Each structure stands twice: as structure tokens, then as C-alpha cells.
Amino acid sequence: MINPDYIRWIKTRDCSVRDCHYQGIMDAHHRIGHNRREDYANKTSDGEAIPLCPPHHDELHAHGWQSFEIKYNLNQLKTAIKMLIRYVSLIESIQDSPI
Numbered sequence: 001m002i003n004p005d006y007i008r009w010i011k012t013r014d015c016s017v018r019d020c021h022y023q024g025i026m027d028a029h030h031r032i033g034h035n036r037r038e039d040y041a042n043k044t045s046d047g048e049a050i051p052l053c054p055p056h057h058d059e060l061h062a063h064g065w066q067s068f069e070i071k072y073n074l075n076q077l078k079t080a081i082k083m084l085i086r087y088v089s090l091i092e093s094i095q096d097s098p099i
């Protein structure tokens with residue numbers, strides 16, 4: 001799935017790391033690890049993107065996703081699903097509203 005609108009929206013969210021107060025545009029990090037090879041040549045689907053501020057994004061890639069998830073008690077897959085659910089309900093509420 002390639003979805004520029006979704007990625008644009010992701011970049012306006014808060015950082016996925018709890019209590020991160022970074023102000024600014026987020027990076028859209030595409031989930032790595034779990035059942036995926038870290039050296040996987042292709043990025044995962046945009047539907048698996050999560051917002052991370054640039055410093056946290058750098059840290060994830062520098063130190064590896066396992067230690068990052070443990071340190072911040074963050075599951076990339078669960079976070080990605082939560083973001084998708086939020087996005088879908090937002091889109092539906094726009095479509096349902098009377099003109």
C-alpha cells in the first residue's frame with residue numbers, strides 16, 4: 001500500500017514515544033523487525049508507518065528496533081494499527097458529516 005495522504009497525516013501526529021515533547025514534523029517510520037528481516041530491501045507498506053520525531057527515529061535505526069521497543073515500551077505493529085484505526089475513523093467522520 002502506498003498512500004501519500006496517510007503519510008502526510010502521520011507526519012502531523014505526535015511522536016509515538018510516550019512523553020516525547022518534540023515539536024515539529026514527524027518522520028514516517030516504516031515498521032521493521034518482528035517477522036521482517038531488518039535488511040529487507042523494500043520498505044513495508046505505508047499502512048505500517050508510525051510517527052517518530054527525527055531524534056527517536058535516528059535512535060531506532062542506530063540501536064536496533066528490539067532495544068528501542070524495550071526501552072520505550074513501544075510495539076511498532078500495535079502502534080501502526082492504532083494509527084490506522086484513528087485515521088479510518090477520522091475519514092469516516094468527515095464522510096458522514098452533513099454537507
Ligand SMILES: [Zn+2]
Pocket residue numbers: 028029030057061
Ligand atoms: Zn525508519
Ligand SMILES: [Zn+2]
Pocket residue numbers: 015016017020021022052053055056
Ligand atoms: Zn520522539
